[in-house]
Amino acid sequence: MLALLHLFVLPLAAAEVVVFQDYDTTMEYKDGSLTVTKDLRLKNVGSAPIIPGEVHFKLSKDRNGEAVAPEVSGFEVTDRFGNDLDTSKRVSQDQVDLVFTIWDPLLPDFYYDMTMTYELEFKPKGILFYHVVLPEEKTTIPIKGATTTFKLPAHYHVTHASGDSEVGSSDGSTTATWDEKGSYDVEYSVIPFPRLGFRAVNAFWALIIVLFLLNLFYRMKKKARRG
Numbered sequence: 461m462l463a464l465l466h467l468f469v470l471p472l473a474a475a476e477v478v479v480f481q482d483y484d485t486t487m488e489y490k491d492g493s494l495t496v497t498k499d500l501r502l503k504n505v506g507s508a509p510i511i512p513g514e515v516h517f518k519l520s521k522d523r524n525g526e527a528v529a530p531e532v533s534g535f536e537v538t539d540r541f542g543n544d545l546d547t548s549k550r551v552s553q554d555q556v557d558l559v560f561t562i563w564d565p566l567l568p569d570f571y572y573d574m575t576m577t578y579e580l581e582f583k584p585k586g587i588l589f590y591h592v593v594l595p596e597e598k599t600t601i602p603i604k605g606a607t608t609t610f611k612l613p614a615h616y617h618v619t620h621a622s623g624d625s626e627v628g629s630s631d632g633s634t635t636a637t638w639d640e641k642g643s644y645d646v647e648y649s650v651i652p653f654p655r656l657g658f659r660a661v662n663a664f665w666a667l668i669i670v671l672f673l674l675n676l677f678y679r680m681k682k683k684a685r686r687g
Contacts, residue, residue, distance in 0.1 A: 477506035494582035606641035
């Protein structure tokens with residue numbers, strides 16, 4: 461029986477025997493952390509039954525041009541019935557490897573639904589305007605359909621979002637959504653500045669400088685007339 465089991469546990473990266481049919485990610489920023497929720501559908505697109513075994517997601521972040529492991533907490537995965545899957549977290553100097561295991565056999569054209577959640581320490585940089593790069597996990601399993609949604613408290617305004625994004629509101633939150641998987645730049649602010657094709661912080665401070673110079677010029681001209 462054990463030998464038969466090993467025959468079905470295939471190296472998933474060796475051939476396209478399973479794919480993520482759905483890969484829907486929501487990243488919600490709140491109280492200095494980023495809560496990541498992924499609704500995943502793993503589908504067997506091969507011609508034989510398999511047991512998926514270990515599924516890996518690797519994360520890293522940039523610190524002064526060097527890849528380092530981010531702080532990850534609260535990692536868990538549940539199936540569609542709410543049952544917890546076996547998980548582990550493997551941390552090295554430059555990355556965190558999030559692993560869960562599926563031991564249920566998956567027949568051809570059948571799928572397995574699950575929800576993965578974890579939290580990241582998240583400290584955006586900026587004054588008035590905040591710029592973030594949303595983290596992206598690396599997995600060896602091909603992704604066929606994906607959406608990515610970034611959620612902010614409602615008092616924030618998205619002033620710039622890279623790529624083909626859609627900005628709106630949902631459930632009392634400000635959102636930016638992409639119909640694909642990737643790494644995205646987002647700028648947001650409490651100031652309701654219009655969205656531009658570039659980061660608004662540059663236009664905002666340029667506008668402040670221009671208004672300051674105009675005011676200075678006006679005062680100097682007024683003083684000259686009095687003199």
